[in-house]
Amino acid sequence: MKVLTKEEFVQLTAQPGYTLVDFYADWCGPCKMLGPILEEIGEEMPEIRMGKLNVDDNEDIAIQYQVMSIPLVCLFKDGRLIGKSLGYKPKEDMVDWIQGCK
Numbered sequence: 001m002k003v004l005t006k007e008e009f010v011q012l013t014a015q016p017g018y019t020l021v022d023f024y025a026d027w028c029g030p031c032k033m034l035g036p037i038l039e040e041i042g043e044e045m046p047e048i049r050m051g052k053l054n055v056d057d058n059e060d061i062a063i064q065y066q067v068m069s070i071p072l073v074c075l076f077k078d079g080r081l082i083g084k085s086l087g088y089k090p091k092e093d094m095v096d097w098i099q100g101c102k
Contacts, residue, residue, distance in 0.1 A: 001039055004051040006058055014079045018048040018102065023065070023072040025056050030088040031071040037091045038073070045098070048075075075101045 001022065004012060013019050022038055024031035035052070042050040055062040055070060065074060065081070075083040075098060083101035085094065 001035070001042060001050050001052050004053050006061060009051065009053050009058070009061060012049055012051055013076045015049065016078050019076040020048050020050045020098070021074045021076070022050070022052045023055050023062060023067045023070055023074065024052055025054060025070055028070050034071045034073075034088050034094075037089075037094060040091060041094060041098070045095075048098070073097075077102075 002008075004021070009021065013021065020038070020042075022031075022034065024035070038050065042048070053061060055067055065072075069086055071086075071088060073085040073094070074081055075085075083097070085097050089097070
C-alpha cells in the first residue's frame with residue numbers, strides 16, 4: 001500500500017468511488033500487524049483505492065479526522081467519510097466491516 005503525502009491523501013479521498021486509508025505510525029505494533037492484511041484485501045478488492053497515512057508526519061490531517069488511537073482505518077465514498085475501524089482486526093473482520101460500510 002502506498003504511503004500518502006498530505007496532497008495525495010486529499011486527492012485520493014476526493015475521487016469518486018471507495019477509498020480506504022490506514023492511519024498508522026512506524027512505531028505502532030498493531031499497525032505493523034494490520035498492514036499485510038490490508039495489502040491482501042487491496043489485492044482482493046481492486047475496486048477500492050487504498051493508501052496509508054503516517055499520523056506523525058501528518059498531524060493536521062490526524063486532528064481533522066479525530067485520530068486519537070491507531071491503527072485507524074477510514075473508508076471514504078465519493079469524498080465523504082462513511083466508516084472508521086479502530087484497532088487491529090483479523091482479515092475476515094476487516095472484510096465484513098468494509099462490506100457493512102458499503
